[in-house]
Amino acid sequence: xxxxxxxxxxxxxxxxxxxxxxxxxxxxxxxxxxxxxxxxxxxxxxxxxxxxxxxxxxxxxxxxxxxxxxxxxxxxxxxxxxxxxxxxxxxxxxxxxxxxxxxxxxxxxxxxxxxxxxxxxxxxxxxxxxxxxxxxxxxxxxxxxxxxxxxxxxxxxxxxxxxxxxxxxxxxxxxxxxxxxxxxxxxxxxxxxxxxxxxxxxxxxxxxxxxxxxxxxxxxxxxxxxxxxxxxxxxxxxxxxxxxxxxxxxxxxxxxxxxxxxxxxxxxxxxxxxxxxxxxxxxxxxxxxxxxxxxxxxxxxxxxxxxxxxxxxxxxxxxxxxxxxxxxxxxxxxxxxxxxxxxxxxxxxxxxxxxxxxxxxxxxxxxxxxxxxxxxxxxxxxxxxxxxxxxxxxxxxxxxxxxxxxxxxxxxxxxxxxxxxxxxxxxxxxxxxxxxxxxxxxxxxxxxxxxxxxxxxxxxxxxxxxxxxxxxxxxxxxxxxxxxxxxxxxxxxxxxxxxxxxxxxxxxxxxxxxxxxxxxxxxxxxxxxxxxxxxxxxxxxxxxxxxxxxxxxxxxxxxxxxxxxxxxxxxxxxxxxxxxxxxxxxxxxxxxxxxxxxxxxxxxxxxxxxxxxxxxxxxxxxx
Amino acid sequence: xxxxxxxxxxxxxxxxxxxxxxxxxxxxxxxxxxxxxxxxxxxxxxxxxxxxxxxxxxxxxxxxxxxxxxxxxxxxxxxxxxxxxxxxxxxxxxxxxxxxxxxxxxxxxxxxxxxxxxxxxxxxxxxxxxxxxxxxxxxxxxxxxxxxxxxxxxxxxxxxxxxxxxxxxxxxxxxxxxxxxxxxxxxxxxxxxxxxxxxxxxxxxxxxxxxxxxxxxxxxxxxxxxxxxxxxxxxxxxxxxxxxxxxxxxxxxxxxxxxxxxxxxxxxxxxx
Numbered sequence: 001x002x003x004x005x006x007x008x009x010x011x012x013x014x015x016x017x018x019x020x021x022x023x024x025x026x027x028x029x030x031x032x033x034x035x036x037x038x039x040x041x042x043x044x045x046x047x048x049x050x051x052x053x054x055x056x057x058x059x060x061x062x063x064x065x066x067x068x069x070x071x072x073x074x075x076x077x078x079x080x081x082x083x084x085x086x087x088x089x090x091x092x093x094x095x096x097x098x099x100x101x102x103x104x105x106x107x108x109x110x111x112x113x114x115x116x117x118x119x120x121x122x123x124x125x126x127x128x129x130x131x132x133x134x135x136x137x138x139x140x141x142x143x144x145x146x147x148x149x150x151x152x153x154x155x156x157x158x159x160x161x162x163x164x165x166x167x168x169x170x171x172x173x174x175x176x177x178x179x180x181x182x183x184x185x186x187x188x189x190x191x192x193x194x195x196x197x198x199x200x201x202x203x204x205x206x207x208x209x210x211x212x213x214x215x216x217x218x219x220x221x222x223x224x225x226x227x228x229x230x231x232x233x234x235x236x237x238x239x240x241x242x243x244x245x246x247x248x249x250x251x252x253x254x255x256x257x258x259x260x261x262x263x264x265x266x267x268x269x270x271x272x273x274x275x276x277x278x279x280x281x282x283x284x285x286x287x288x289x290x291x292x293x294x295x296x297x298x299x300x301x302x303x304x305x306x307x308x309x310x311x312x313x314x315x316x317x318x319x320x321x322x323x324x325x326x327x328x329x330x331x332x333x334x335x336x337x338x339x340x341x342x343x344x345x346x347x348x349x350x351x352x353x354x355x356x357x358x359x360x361x362x363x364x365x366x367x368x369x370x371x372x373x374x375x376x377x378x379x380x381x382x383x384x385x386x387x388x389x390x391x392x393x394x395x396x397x398x399x400x401x402x403x404x405x406x407x408x409x410x411x412x413x414x415x416x417x418x419x420x421x422x423x424x425x426x427x428x429x430x431x432x433x434x435x436x437x438x439x440x441x442x443x444x445x446x447x448x449x450x451x452x453x454x455x456x457x458x459x460x461x462x463x464x465x466x467x468x469x470x471x472x473x474x475x476x477x478x479x480x481x482x483x484x485x486x487x488x489x490x491x492x493x494x495x496x497x498x499x500x501x502x503x504x505x506x507x508x509x510x511x512x513x514x515x516x517x518x519x520x521x522x523x524x525x526x527x528x529x530x531x532x533x534x535x536x537x538x539x540x541x542x543x544x545x546x547x548x549x550x551x552x553x554x555x556x557x558x559x560x561x562x563x564x565x566x567x568x569x570x571x572x573x574x575x576x577x578x579x580x581x582x583x584x585x586x587x588x589x590x591x592x593x594x595x596x597x598x599x600x601x602x603x604x605x606x607x608x609x610x611x612x613x614x615x616x617x618x619x620x621x622x623x
Numbered sequence: 624x625x626x627x628x629x630x631x632x633x634x635x636x637x638x639x640x641x642x643x644x645x646x647x648x649x650x651x652x653x654x655x656x657x658x659x660x661x662x663x664x665x666x667x668x669x670x671x672x673x674x675x676x677x678x679x680x681x682x683x684x685x686x687x688x689x690x691x692x693x694x695x696x697x698x699x700x701x702x703x704x705x706x707x708x709x710x711x712x713x714x715x716x717x718x719x720x721x722x723x724x725x726x727x728x729x730x731x732x733x734x735x736x737x738x739x740x741x742x743x744x745x746x747x748x749x750x751x752x753x754x755x756x757x758x759x760x761x762x763x764x765x766x767x768x769x770x771x772x773x774x775x776x777x778x779x780x781x782x783x784x785x786x787x788x789x790x791x792x793x794x795x796x797x798x799x800x801x802x803x804x805x806x807x808x809x810x811x812x813x814x815x816x817x818x819x820x821x822x823x824x825x826x827x828x829x830x831x832x833x834x835x836x837x838x839x840x841x842x843x844x845x846x847x848x849x850x851x852x853x854x855x856x857x858x859x860x861x862x863x864x865x866x867x868x869x870x871x872x873x874x875x876x877x878x879x880x881x882x883x884x885x886x887x888x889x890x891x892x893x894x895x
Contacts, residue, residue: 037839037883041831042890046838105886142893385703398706410706592837593877 010069017069025092026100028052033584035108039085042140044112047331047554047561049585053078053086058197078107079203083554085111093199094153102146103199109136109143110202125204126178126188132202133182150200151179167191317346317488326521328482331558341482341518347489351507353499356459360606364463367610371468374614378416387415423617424471424493424532427461428523429454429508430541431476431488436510437542439579439602448603450542450579451510456606457540458490458505464610466497470617471532474501477519478511481548485518486511493530516545517559520574524567536616537567537574540609542602544586561590575616579605641670641677642810647797651678654795655770660748662791663774665799668845671774674799675729684768685726687717691736697743700730701756713759718743722754725768733773734786741790747771748793804830807846815853821862825849828866828891832874832884839880844870862892 028035032050040046055074062073076088087107091100110129113136137144155176163169170189175198178185188195197204328340356364381387383394391414398412435450458474465472476488488508491501520539527535545556567574576587576596587596597612599605651674654661663671672688679686689700702716721728730736730744746753752765773794775786801807807829808822817825826849833843852869856862866888871881 033879034883034886037835037880038886038890040835040839041884041887043831043834046834105890109890140890142888142890145893146889385705386698412706588838592841593839593880594841 013065013069017063017065020092021095021100022092024095024097024100025090026097026104027090028087028104031101031104035087035104036585038105039108039112042109042112044085044108047558047589048080048083048085050108051084051086052089053203056203058194060194060196075197075199077197077199077201077203078111080111088199091199096153099150099153103150106143106146106150106200107202109140110200113139125201127186129198129201130178130182130185133179137182154198154200155179165191168193168196171195317349317486320345320347320489324522326518328517329559329562331555331562341479341485341515343485343487343518343522345487345489348504348507351500351503353503354506355499356463356502357456357506360456360459360463363607364460367460367464368467370614371464371610374421374468374470381415381417383411384413384415385411387413389414389416421468421470421617422533423536424473424527424530424534425465425536425538425613425617426473426475426493426523426527427458427538427540428519429458429474429476429490430514430516430539430543431478431486431508431511432514432543432546433478433510433512434514434543441603449510450602451508453579453602453605454540454542455505455508457609458508459502460606461609461613462491462497462501462505464613471530473526474505475519475523475526476508476511477515478513479515479518479547480512482515482518482551484512485515485522487519487522493526513547513551514541514543514545514556515547515551516541516556517563520560520563520567524563524570524572527572528570534617535572537572538613538616539574539576540605541576541578541580543578543580544582557586557589564590577605577609577612639673639677639680640810640813641673642802642806644670644799644802647674647799648678650795650797652682655682658752658765658767658770660771660773660794662786662794662796663772663799664777664796665774666801666845667776667842668847669799669801670846671799672729672731675727675772675774679727682727684770685721685724686729687721687726688729688731689717690731691733691740693735693737695736695740697737697739698758700740701743701754702758704758718747719754719756719763722747722763722765722769725766727770727772730771730773732775734775741787744771744773744790745793801829801833801843801846807849810846811849811853814850815857817853817857821856822853824862824891825853825856825866825870828870828888831887831891832870839883840874842874844874848873863888866892 028050036050039048039050053076055076057073058075066073078085078087080086085108087104091103093103094100110132113132133147137147158172160169160172160176163172167189168191171191172195174185174188175195179198179200323342323344325339325342327336327338329335330337382391384391391412394412394414398410431451431454435454437450438447439450439453441447462472462474471493472491473493474490476490477486479485488504490504490508491497495501516539520537523537527537545560546552547556550556551559564574574591574595576591577599578587578596579599579602581598583596583598587598590596599608651661653659655678663674665671675688676686689695698716700716700718702714702719704711705714706712715723718728730740733740733744743754746755747765748771752769754763754765755761756763802810804823804826808819808826811817811822811825812819829844829846829849832840836843848870852865855865855869860868863885867881867885871884871888875881875884
């Protein structure tokens with residue numbers, strides 16, 4: 001009973017203390033796509049993705065209601081780093097949804113305007129933001145009326161004259177002054193507390209976890225692929241702390257100044273944790289101010305099973321040769337790192353020749369019939385100006401037109417034209433560990449994993465292309481750091497598609513990580529050797545490029561992008577097919593908006609892949 | 624009589640306005656004097672065609688423009704026999720006409736044309752300068768004032784419709800790009816008569832859009848689109864509406880991209 005009353009009180013007081021306008025809230029997800037275009041159009045870094053920010057402590061004075069309710073100590077503000085532009089998950093600062101929406105675009109503009117070097121460094125938050133405002137407004141004068149509206153609405157929320165503390169009132173007036181006339185305020189009046197957060201400005205001291213993206217931390221770390229997709233993807237402030245002594249306290253008070261902040265060390269042994277605990281951990285994580293992650297020898301939280309040791313040499317696929325070295329692009333230094341990654345071509349050890357699985361037979365038959373129509377054949381074009389034969393129909397029409405006194409243009413011939421499909425296609429399948437995930441049902445009552453979907457896709461793809469007599473090869477890849485990028489040959493260009501190849505396809509299994517750049521470079525080399533006039537490089541994947549080292553994140557994205565550009569310059573046509581729901585956040589940057597497609601329901605990939613190939617090559621060959 | 628898009632602009636009255644980008648004029652003059660064929664490359668709507676009509680006018684040559692398309696064959700260029708009243712009549716194609724009469728023959732977007740067209744282009748581009756016509760048994764020799772010019776857009780599907788190196792190596796090549804901001808604005812002012820301020824903003828907006836190429840857009844806004852938009856604005860359209868119709872909608876079909884780009888337009892022009 002007491003607990004129940006407590007909950008009701010908590011809900012009521014929290015609601016009462018809340019100062020936003022939930023009824024006019026605008027969600028980041030609703031404007032994300034448009035914001036991205038806008039941000040890049042203003043000159044923002046096109047490699048950044050837009051993501052929800054983490055709520056951070058602001059240390060400003062709170063009113064009594066907030067103090068009673070225990071809320072209002074955190075605020076979501078916009079900021080950006082080298083990987084993401086962070087914006088609040090939702091904005092309800094203003095009572096009108098229009099204004100909240102405009103605020104999103106204003107924040108993107110503020111972050112996207114190319115700032116001069118001195119704006120970046122060494123200036124305090126107050127001056128920095130005013131300078132940014134000035135710069136943004138001078139570059140994009142059209143934003144002035146919007147900025148004015150936002151400032152008016154913001155300053156109308158609270159009148160400094162009503163504030164009890166003189167210090168706070170003075171600070172607020174100064175901020176209003178800075179908003180109304182950017183560049184006019186260089187210093188804030190003294191006050192015991194930090195100034196109130198200003199939602200129109202960027203974050204005063206963006207949370208950055210030092211060492212979080214360290215170059216190569218050598219530990220098998222969670223690749224974040226296994227984390228729950230659902231729910232808010234708020235970033236949590238994380239900082240790496242030393243692991244406390246075994247007999248140490250479990251409550252680590254880290255900042256003497258925030259005695260009331262709530263930081264906790266929980267020894268998380270995720271090995272034995274079940275689902276309930278995970279949910280609880282999530283709600284705790286929402287309350288906690290800083291989440292500390294220690295570098296422990298055991299792998300950190302993950303929702304998927306990890307099994308990252310390479311199989312023993314007797315069990316593993318047969319490596320073909322020493323390995324081939326490829327360079328890798330270091331975007332930070334803008335240089336190619338020569339011979340940085342090593343491709344190890346592999347051949348399946350345990351593959352046994354087999355027939356097409358039963359559940360695909362019917363579809364394969366249909367596809368074969370469809371694709372047989374594509375084999376090099378000739379068509380006869382009628383009503384041509386010239387050609388090798390007379391078109392009788394056209395001639396009769398011509399005669400009758402003449403007899404009735406009408407003229408026509410005399411297209412009396414028919415012409416035979418060879419339809420050439422001079423095309424090679426290399427399909428590169430992502431066989432990383434994430435393909436171990438479950439995606440749905442293949443047949444009623446039969447659950448399947450991503451790898452099953454990929455396997456079926458490869459089967460049907462091969463059946464189709466075999467029927468159309470197009471040249472094709474199939475390779476799979478997965479990586480474990482730069483020294484070991486496995487490149488499984490399933491079907492080479494020279495081979496015919498037969499039971500042996502089917503056996504290799506049957507034998508594919510989830511591997512390790514996704515060092516996409518190296519795999520694309522190797523595939524490009526193989527494909528470029530083909531004599532065909534048109535060369536298509538199809539990449540089938542379920543997620544972002546990543547690996548254990550720094551390949552995670554921006555480095556991997558930039559390297560992959562570079563590899564794709566190289567492929568294009570070699571005259572190949574790269575195209576990506578993905579089942580990752582987040583794909584639209586990074587694939588346009590890699591492949592261009594026309595260079596990829598997203599399959600909504602992963603289980604439809606096998607059927608859609610051949611059709612997609614048709615559409616693509618139709619486009620390629622319509623000439 | 625035939626369905627070719629041949630535009631003869633030699634009789635056009637007013638002199639074409641052209642803003643030079645570099646030394647292309649001098650290069651072109653030399654090519655003409657030494658009877659060398661020329662290849663122009665550059666993104667769509669950056670002034671290639673305008674440059675040719677300007678030069679044709681300057682040199683006082685008739686201009687035969689052929690807009691190439693994927694069904695354009697060699698006989699479309701050279702000519703063919705047509706059935707007349709009781710007999711067949713030979714009809715010259717635009718290339719043959721240009722070789723007979725002299726003047727500039729301009730094959731726009733030449734990579735779009737069918738491959739057999741290269742067969743008739745090749746003998747015209749080396750020192751022989753001849754056009755053999757199989758059907759009639761003629762071999763035409765190009766007069767001194769004949770000049771062959773082809774253009775293509777390397778950014779557009781370059782992989783699929785690239786030019787063969789063997790063809791490419793027969794031409795003097797010039798690369799075109801969008802003009803620097805100030806000059807592009809001057810072109811817009813000259814073409815449409817809008818205010819300098821409006822032209823400056825349009826160019827700034829276009830340069831923002833060009834940054835989005837290959838990621839959000841297939842291609843950036845061309846000078847041609849800018850001129851269209853400025854024409855609308857000069858005719859009294861609201862800048863926002865004009866930009867939407869003239870610059871945003873032609874570039875993308877994706878609704879979210881349109882929303883984002885319209886925000887960009889507003890940031891440049893201001894909400895009205």
